[in-house]
Amino acid sequence: MSEQWRLLLTGGNTAFVNMAVDKAILVAHSEGKVPPTVRFYSWVPPAISIGYFQSLLEEIDIEACKKLGVDYVRRITGGGAVFHEKELTYSIVIAESHPLIPKNILNSYERICNALIRGLQQLGIHGTYAPINDIVVDGKKISGNAQTRKMNTVLQHGTILLDVDVETMFSLLKVPNEKIKDKMITDVKQRVTSVHHVLGTHVGFDQIAAAMKQGFEEEFHITLVKGSLTSEEKKLTRKFEKECFSAFGWNHRR
Amino acid sequence: MRYHSIYKVPQGKLLKISLVYDSPTRTIHQVRITGDFFAYPEEAVELIEQALEHAIFERGHLKTKIETIIRTQKIQFIGVDPEGLIQAILNCKP
Numbered sequence: 001m002s003e004q005w006r007l008l009l010t011g012g013n014t015a016f017v018n019m020a021v022d023k024a025i026l027v028a029h030s031e032g033k034v035p036p037t038v039r040f041y042s043w044v045p046p047a048i049s050i051g052y053f054q055s056l057l058e059e060i061d062i063e064a065c066k067k068l069g070v071d072y073v074r075r076i077t078g079g080g081a082v083f084h085e086k087e088l089t090y091s092i093v094i095a096e097s098h099p100l101i102p103k104n105i106l107n108s109y110e111r112i113c114n115a116l117i118r119g120l121q122q123l124g125i126h127g128t129y130a131p132i133n134d135i136v137v138d139g140k141k142i143s144g145n146a147q148t149r150k151m152n153t154v155l156q157h158g159t160i161l162l163d164v165d166v167e168t169m170f171s172l173l174k175v176p177n178e179k180i181k182d183k184m185i186t187d188v189k190q191r192v193t194s195v196h197h198v199l200g201t202h203v204g205f206d207q208i209a210a211a212m213k214q215g216f217e218e219e220f221h222i223t224l225v226k227g228s229l230t231s232e233e234k235k236l237t238r239k240f241e242k243e244c245f246s247a248f249g250w251n252h253r254r
Numbered sequence: 255m256r257y258h259s260i261y262k263v264p265q266g267k268l269l270k271i272s273l274v275y276d277s278p279t280r281t282i283h284q285v286r287i288t289g290d291f292f293a294y295p296e297e298a299v300e301l302i303e304q305a306l307e308h309a310i311f312e313r314g315h316l317k318t319k320i321e322t323i324i325r326t327q328k329i330q331f332i333g334v335d336p337e338g339l340i341q342a343i344l345n346c347k348p
Contacts, residue, residue, distance in 0.1 A: 053288050054289065055286075055288045077292075078293060078296060105332060147292070
């Protein structure tokens with residue numbers, strides 16, 4: 001019988017709750033209280049997340065975010081700014097010592113991305129891993145990923161783009177000037193794709209989540225069993241949401 | 255005086271440096287390392303920033319400081335390397 005991991009379908013939440021849930025699972029798993037966990041989720045309202053090392057004020061146009069009702073949050077993972085709107089976001093939390101997770105960080109990115117690539121295959125999309133942290137289809141990015149390792153535990157989260165709105169994205173990000181902005185929009189349109197663009201049809205969140213579930217099960221030879229957050233994880237989520245991810249001090253620390 | 259640089263690490267990520275330089279002593283008063291790179295553990299980058307305070311603004315000196323802290327703190331960088339970090343800092347040179 002294959003190993004059982006937990007599957008969480010937590011639906012749409014604010015940026016602050018989403019990041020708090022990922023950290024809560026990380027802490028709970030590091031203490032041996034919950035099994036390895038894969039979560040699929042979305043962002044309501046839409047949000048921009050920035051990497052741990054990015055400067056909030058250098059990356060995000062806060063006034064534009066407020067005007068469009070877009071949240072912003074600093075992640076505990078490195079990497080770049082991401083506009084979370086039409087996408088499926090996943091996270092995986094698993095012990096560093098788990099035999100299925102390579103010790104080498106880049107190799108572990110690839111292993112986890114392979115689960116997503118298998119999921120994309122279920123949808124008829126042929127993706128390939130593009131180091132450091134992307135999955136591409138015909139050379140265009142369809143998925144970005146970021147990993148941290150804390151308390152001997154791996155947390156990797158990332159996105160599968162369902163559709164892309166480059167104009168809105170760039171209206172929320174700081175760019176040097178309008179001329180460069182136009183060039184950046186053209187450039188990103190050439191370098192980024194989405195499930196909708198590749199297949200020429202809209203695919204719903206649930207269908208993509210089902211495909212990704214199968215991708216994880218095939219890649220890791222495990223069974224994902226639908227579960228829910230424990231009461232302790234819910235408590236930790238509220239704590240991290242309040243004390244960290246919605247706090248000015250955290251989001252403006254760089 | 256505060257200086258800035260933006261440096262794309264070859265085959266890597268973008269590094270942005272903001273640095274306060276003290277001309278009389280030729281030292282770094284304060285440095286802030288930002289960008290879309292990865293470092294493990296993440297908090298170690300703040301230790302690098304602290305270690306570079308009052309460091310002499312010179313390649314050899316910066317290299318020794320950065321390599322020492324990377325070794326002692328067992329820092330792993332992805333998308334950036336010590337040489338890229340040194341170059342980004344030196345690019346702030348007035």
